[in-house]
Amino acid sequence: MSSDAPSSETESYETLERPRAVRAAESGLAKLPLAGPLDRLGTLRALDTAVSPLQNAVQKLPLGGLRDVLHGRWLGHPLHPALVQLPIGAWMSAGVLDMLPGTRRASRVLIGTGILASIPAALSGSVDWAELHKPQLRTGLVHGAANTVALGLYAASLAARARGREYRGRVLGFAGLTVAGAGAMVGGHLAYRQAVGPNKAEPVQHLVGKGWHPVGKADSFPVGQASNATLGEVALLVYREPSGETRVLADRCSHQSGPLSQGTVADGCVTCPWHGSTFRLVDGWNVGGPATAPQPCFESRVREGFLEVRLPDAAPDED
Numbered sequence: 001m002s003s004d005a006p007s008s009e010t011e012s013y014e015t016l017e018r019p020r021a022v023r024a025a026e027s028g029l030a031k032l033p034l035a036g037p038l039d040r041l042g043t044l045r046a047l048d049t050a051v052s053p054l055q056n057a058v059q060k061l062p063l064g065g066l067r068d069v070l071h072g073r074w075l076g077h078p079l080h081p082a083l084v085q086l087p088i089g090a091w092m093s094a095g096v097l098d099m100l101p102g103t104r105r106a107s108r109v110l111i112g113t114g115i116l117a118s119i120p121a122a123l124s125g126s127v128d129w130a131e132l133h134k135p136q137l138r139t140g141l142v143h144g145a146a147n148t149v150a151l152g153l154y155a156a157s158l159a160a161r162a163r164g165r166e167y168r169g170r171v172l173g174f175a176g177l178t179v180a181g182a183g184a185m186v187g188g189h190l191a192y193r194q195a196v197g198p199n200k201a202e203p204v205q206h207l208v209g210k211g212w213h214p215v216g217k218a219d220s221f222p223v224g225q226a227s228n229a230t231l232g233e234v235a236l237l238v239y240r241e242p243s244g245e246t247r248v249l250a251d252r253c254s255h256q257s258g259p260l261s262q263g264t265v266a267d268g269c270v271t272c273p274w275h276g277s278t279f280r281l282v283d284g285w286n287v288g289g290p291a292t293a294p295q296p297c298f299e300s301r302v303r304e305g306f307l308e309v310r311l312p313d314a315a316p317d318e319d
């Protein structure tokens with residue numbers, strides 16, 4: 001009998017298999033054919049020598065208001081995933097046409113379109129990338145490097161075709177498509193495994209029950225100073241205005257979960273201490289990126305000396 005065998009007939013599958021899975025994961029034996037190696041990208045400290053100067057350079061680009069446009073604040077979610085559809089679609093279509101006769105001109109048009117479309121896609125991805133955590137920055141660097149190589153291969157493909165070297169152009173095109181596909185896979189890992197892009201404040205509405213909830217004695221929250229409280233599993237930013245109003249937002253920033261209660265309050269807004277997103281205290285609206293989603297905003301009142309809060313959109317799943 002192996003050491004993992006059940007010790008009695010009453011031992012369940014759950015109690016048998018879960019410890020085995022946990023042990024395997026802890027000993028590094030759990031193999032995820034793609035996600036495992038991709039996870040390791042985020043741990044490669046050697047990449048930091050390139051990450052830091054590039055991050056500084058992107059943050060210093062004089063983009064002004066265009067930066068928030070590229071983040072997608074006007075769209076309500078990141079712009080980059082939408083922009084990448086055009087180069088990927090154009091290059092994929094060119095790959096299909098390259099396998100058919102009589103499509104040389106159309107393939108060239110598609111490859112050129114993909115090259116041009118990749119520029120705004122890369123710019124939007126870069127400004128998003130520059131406002132991430134270290135492991136995400138490392139993975140994102142690999143994603144960007146792969147796409148840069150793909151772009152170079154497509155440029156070389158177009159140049160080869162222009163010189164009449166059609167076969168070479170097609171080979172370079174397929175090489176570009178392969179590298180772009182690998183880059184897209186890393187990008188998918190970045191988005192879905194490392195959670196770059198989603199609204200981090202979205203779960204709040206599912207974690208807060210309907211109605212009013214006490215969060216502490218009203219006079220325990222200082223006037224004119226950001227402080228925090230908790231409501232079940234949800235952290236809150238509490239700000240008592242000198243005028244008497246109390247503003248309450250979800251504390252964890254919708255961008256990357258930064259603690260807004262440690263941020264700076266000025267002009268009716270709180271600025272996140274991590275990447276500088278700015279939210280209006282009165283309604284949680286994200287007036288400045290990189291956050292593309294607003295912050296959940298609670299109503300507040302004082303009853304019998306206690307501050308009570310209510311989330312207007314709480315628990316919609318139970319309606």
Ligand code: FES
Pocket residue numbers: 131253254255256257258272273274275276277289290291
């Ligand atoms: S966590 Fe990035 S701006 Fe708040």
